[in-house]
Amino acid sequence: MMWLDAVLFGGLVLAILAWAALSAYILQVQRRREATRAALASTLARLERMGSEPLAARLDAVRPLLSSATRELVMHGAAERDLAPHVFETLVALIAERWTLDALVTDASGHVSERDKWRRMTALRILARFSHPRLIELLARAVDDADADVAAGGLALLGRSLDPRAVDLLVGALASPRLLASRVAVYIDQSPQHLGAKLTGLLHHADPVVRQWSATLLARYPEEKIEHTLAELSTDPDPRVRKAAIQTLGRVGDQEAAACAIHLLTDPIPYVRAHAVRALGELGRADQADRVSSLLGDGDWWVRLAARESLEMMGAEVWPVLVRCLDHGDRFVRNGAAEVVQNLGVLDSLIMLEAATDNPAGSKLAMLQRIASAGGVRFTESLVERAGPVVGPRVRRLLDTMGLEHVGAV
Numbered sequence: 001m002m003w004l005d006a007v008l009f010g011g012l013v014l015a016i017l018a019w020a021a022l023s024a025y026i027l028q029v030q031r032r033r034e035a036t037r038a039a040l041a042s043t044l045a046r047l048e049r050m051g052s053e054p055l056a057a058r059l060d061a062v063r064p065l066l067s068s069a070t071r072e073l074v075m076h077g078a079a080e081r082d083l084a085p086h087v088f089e090t091l092v093a094l095i096a097e098r099w100t101l102d103a104l105v106t107d108a109s110g111h112v113s114e115r116d117k118w119r120r121m122t123a124l125r126i127l128a129r130f131s132h133p134r135l136i137e138l139l140a141r142a143v144d145d146a147d148a149d150v151a152a153g154g155l156a157l158l159g160r161s162l163d164p165r166a167v168d169l170l171v172g173a174l175a176s177p178r179l180l181a182s183r184v185a186v187y188i189d190q191s192p193q194h195l196g197a198k199l200t201g202l203l204h205h206a207d208p209v210v211r212q213w214s215a216t217l218l219a220r221y222p223e224e225k226i227e228h229t230l231a232e233l234s235t236d237p238d239p240r241v242r243k244a245a246i247q248t249l250g251r252v253g254d255q256e257a258a259a260c261a262i263h264l265l266t267d268p269i270p271y272v273r274a275h276a277v278r279a280l281g282e283l284g285r286a287d288q289a290d291r292v293s294s295l296l297g298d299g300d301w302w303v304r305l306a307a308r309e310s311l312e313m314m315g316a317e318v319w320p321v322l323v324r325c326l327d328h329g330d331r332f333v334r335n336g337a338a339e340v341v342q343n344l345g346v347l348d349s350l351i352m353l354e355a356a357t358d359n360p361a362g363s364k365l366a367m368l369q370r371i372a373s374a375g376g377v378r379f380t381e382s383l384v385e386r387a388g389p390v391v392g393p394r395v396r397r398l399l400d401t402m403g404l405e406h407v408g409a410v
Contacts, residue, residue: 039065040077047087058090059097071099072119075107079125088129101132108138111150121153128157136165143173151179159187166191171198175210185213189220196221203229208238215244222252234260239269246272250279258285265291270300277303281310289318293325296336304336311340319344 043065050058066074077083078091095104107123110116124142127135139161142154155173158166170191173184188195195217202214203226215233218226230253233245246264249257257279264276277295280288292314295307311318318340325337 039069040073044077044083044087047090048084051084051086055089055093058086059093062090062094066094071095071103072122074098075104075119075122075126079122081125092126092130095126105132105134105138109141110145111147117147117150121150124153124157128161131163136161136163136169139166140169143169143179152183155179155184155187159190160192162192164193167193167195167198171195171202174213175202175205175207177207181209181213185217188217194221196224200224200226200229203233208236208241211236212238212240212244215241215248219248219251224252227253227256231256231260234264239267239272242267242269243272243275246279247275250275250282253279253283258283258288261285262288262291265295270298270303273298273300274303274306277310278306281313284314286314286317289314289321293318293321293333293337296325297328297330297333304332308336308340308343312343316344 043062046061046065047058050061074091074095078088078095083091092101095101104123104127107116107119108127109120111120120142124135124138127138132138139154139158142150143158145151145154155170158170158173170184170188173179174181174188176184188199199214199218199221202210203218205211205214211233215230218224218230227249230245230249233241234249236242236245242264246257246261249260253260261276261279261283264272267273267276273295277292280292289311292307292310295303296311298304298307311322322337322341325333328334328337
């Protein structure tokens with residue numbers, strides 16, 4: 001049995017030695033990486049100070065500093081978005097000198113492993129910055145890739161591109177059943193190019209999600225003559241499309257848009273009603289305040305909120321409508337109307353004026369009492385707070401005379 005113990009002991013010793021060797025190797029690799037990263041940081045800092053010097057001088061300065069740096073490390077430095085132009089130019093020139101730019105094109109063309117994927121996405125960012133002649137081809141390939149990260153990276157770069165070909169790729173991606181339309185829409189929205197005509201062509205796409213996002217994104221292009229087409233989409237069988245259509249019409253439409261919004265105030269889907277009522281506010285249709293005020297009592301909270309916001313957008317012209325709402329049988333309507341009055345600043349003006357008067361008019365006191373009662377106890381307390389330390393006590397006394405010192409929601 002002693003021989004077995006000796007074998008086991010020898011195996012243990014070998015395992016310990018192997019573990020120690022592996023640990024030493026990992027530590028050595030880690031130190032080497034830290035040293036090269038430090039060298040890169042030092043190089044970037046030095047290049048920042050050499051902005052006025054020619055490229056040849058900058059290259060002479062960085063060659064010895066990055067002599068042992070890997071291509072991945074230099075690529076990592078060149079891909080940083082905040083690099084000054086002259087720093088980026090120097091690092092790209094170093095890559096071209098040491099490894100050739102064709103190596104970047106190869107990296108950007110495809111990937112197999114996770115390491116290859118990192119190289120691909122990094123290479124694409126570098127090539128995009130100096131508009132390589134094959135960039136659009138490489139980005140098109142990236143967008144078609146099955147890897148979601150690569151596709152998203154390609155779309156992000158297309159969304160920043162000034163190349164006219166990027167427009168077709170972005171719009172094609174929006175209509176692609178393989179890509180998430182909401183994600184593609186983010187990059188289209190960021191694009192510095194004009195995509196109005198292309199998006200208009202998608203308003204009758206078979207996929208309702210494509211119609212929805214096309215209608216939503218067209219709000220960026222008020223100069224496009226799309227009111228009639230969007231008006232047609234306001235009756236789309238898909239509620240998401242109806243919502244998007246009326247949302248954009250509220251921003252770019254006119255008479256036809258208002259008619260669509262009025263029609264959608266009775267839509268069975270709450271979020272469609274909410275956007276319809278908000279559209280009337282954005283269009284400044286104070287003449288429709290009565291219709292909008294009726295939604296202060298809607299069964300959906302978001303619709304009630306949209307109605308309040310819409311009335312506020314219409315301004316002080318809606319005052320007569322709000323006064324009538326103060327006696328409404330629905331407490332949501334009363335409270336909503338009182339809140340709009342407060343947010344418009346009308347109530348504060350009335351309260352401050354009457355609080356400063358020794359003999360407040362009875363008719364005005366009655367009006368204030370109706371408004372404050374509809375708003376509830378927190379409503380009256382906020383009036384006192386906003387009045388400040390000087391006028392606040394006078395406002396409190398005025399509210400006391402109206403029996404509103406402890407008013408509750410009605």
